[in-house]
Amino acid sequence: MAETIFITGVSCGLGHGLAKVYLEQGATVYGCSRRAPEELIAQGLLFQKIDLADAERGQPELAKWLSGVPQFDTVILNAAKLGEIRDMQATPLSDLRETMEINVWANKWLLDTLFAEERPVQQVVAISSGASLSGSRGWNGYSLSKGALNMLIQLYAGEQPQTHFTSLAPGLVDTAMQDYLTTLPADERFKPLAILKAAKGTEQMPDGESCARRLIGAFSELRQRASGSYADIRKL
Numbered sequence: 325m326a327e328t329i330f331i332t333g334v335s336c337g338l339g340h341g342l343a344k345v346y347l348e349q350g351a352t353v354y355g356c357s358r359r360a361p362e363e364l365i366a367q368g369l370l371f372q373k374i375d376l377a378d379a380e381r382g383q384p385e386l387a388k389w390l391s392g393v394p395q396f397d398t399v400i401l402n403a404a405k406l407g408e409i410r411d412m413q414a415t416p417l418s419d420l421r422e423t424m425e426i427n428v429w430a431n432k433w434l435l436d437t438l439f440a441e442e443r444p445v446q447q448v449v450a451i452s453s454g455a456s457l458s459g460s461r462g463w464n465g466y467s468l469s470k471g472a473l474n475m476l477i478q479l480y481a482g483e484q485p486q487t488h489f490t491s492l493a494p495g496l497v498d499t500a501m502q503d504y505l506t507t508l509p510a511d512e513r514f515k516p517l518a519i520l521k522a523a524k525g526t527e528q529m530p531d532g533e534s535c536a537r538r539l540i541g542a543f544s545e546l547r548q549r550a551s552g553s554y555a556d557i558r559k560l
Contacts, residue, residue: 326350326351326352327346327349327351327352327397327398328351328352328354328393328395328396328397329343329346329351329352329353329354329396329397329398329399329400330353330354330355330390330396330398330399330400330438331343331346331353331354331355331356331399331400331402332355332356332357332376332400332401332402332403332430332434333356333357333402333403333404334355334356334357334361334364334369334371334402335357335358335359335360335361336357336359336361336499336500336532337497337499337500337501337532338402338451338494338497338499338532338535338536338539339355339357339400339402339403339532340361340364340532340533341531341532341533341534341535341536341537342400342402342532342536342539342540343355343361343364343369344364344367344533344536345533345536345537345540346540347364347367347368347369351397352370353368353369353370354369354370354371354372354389354390354393354396355369355370355371355372356371356372356373356374356376356386356389356403357371357373357374357403358373358374358375358376359373360373372385372386372389374386376403376425376426376430376434377422377425377426377430379425379429379430379433382430382433383433383436383437386433386434386437387437387440390437390438390443393443394443394444395443395444395445395446396438396443396444396445396446397446397447398446398447398448398449398543399435399438399445399447399448399449400448400449400450400451401431401434401435401448401449401450401451401473402451403426403430404426404427404451404466404469404470405422405423405426405427405465405466405469406466406501406504406505407419407420407423407464407465407466409462409463409505409508409514409517410462410464411461411462411464411513412464415464415465419465420464420465420468423465423466423468423469424465424468424469424472426469427466427469427470427472427473428469428472428473428476431450431473431476432476435448435480439484439487444486445484445487446487446488447487447488447489447490447543447546447547448477448480448487448488448489448490449489449490449492449539449543449546450473450474450476450477450489450490450491450492451492451493451494452470452473452474452477452491452492452493452554453466453467453470453493453494454493454495454556455467455470456470456471456473456474456491456493456554457471457554458516460514460515460516461513461514461515462511462513462514462516462517463516473491474491474554477489477490477491477552478491478552478553479552480552481551481552482552485551487551488546488547488551489551489552490546490549490551490552490553490554490555491553491554491555492539492546492554492555492556492557493554493555493556493557493558494535494539494557495535495556495557495558496520496523496528496529496530497529497530497531497532497535498524498525498529498530498531498532499532502520502524502529505517505520506520506521506524538557539557542557542560545560546560
């Protein structure tokens with residue numbers, strides 16, 4: 325029987341790659357993002373345009389769209405905002421609020437909607453980051469939000485024991501986020517930039533589709549770990 329998958333942020337990058345691979349495998353894939361991935365829709369993606377920064381409109385749109393979907397095998401909370409690399413004291417509160425809205429609070433109402441009407445969900449994988457633990461200078465709102473996302477997933481794991489939850493760091497992925505990071509000028513204050521620049525264009529930074537294949541292959545292994553835990557694909 326074909327799996328039923330839900331993915332956020334399918335218009336580009338890792339989310340696009342995940343949707344593409346699952347469609348190739350014959351899964352029924354529901355995907356949302358702000359922009360429509362026309363080539364994936366042509367391949368069978370069930371798509372809904374949703375702005376995760378707008379909970380007031382987004383949550384009822386999601387609920388209406390998914391009404392009647394009986395269950396999900398895998399939910400992948402992938403969509404995220406990086407924000408500008410700069411010191412915390414130089415980061416406006418408005419920027420931090422938007423980052424938290426997309427990277428944390430949107431995932432709260434997404435999960436609440438997905439679990440509504442006692443809909444079974446077998447596995448939830450939230451795409452986290454090593455930045456959630458490292459606290460590297462410059463990754464201000466991104467690190468804060470990914471750390472909060474890890475805890476959000478742990479809390480839901482305690483509330484939904486029938487579902488397996490993981491916060492998963494995917495490693496370096498060659499996406500638009502990396503295009504931005506690797507074109508920034510060298511700055512000794514923000515040390516990870518040098519690592520990213522060196523990895524760009526090498527096997528250490530695969531494209532979204534290649535990374536997606538590796539992640540999907542590891543999802544069953546994640547279920548051997550405690551629900552609600554954090555994992556890094558590079559250490560599996």
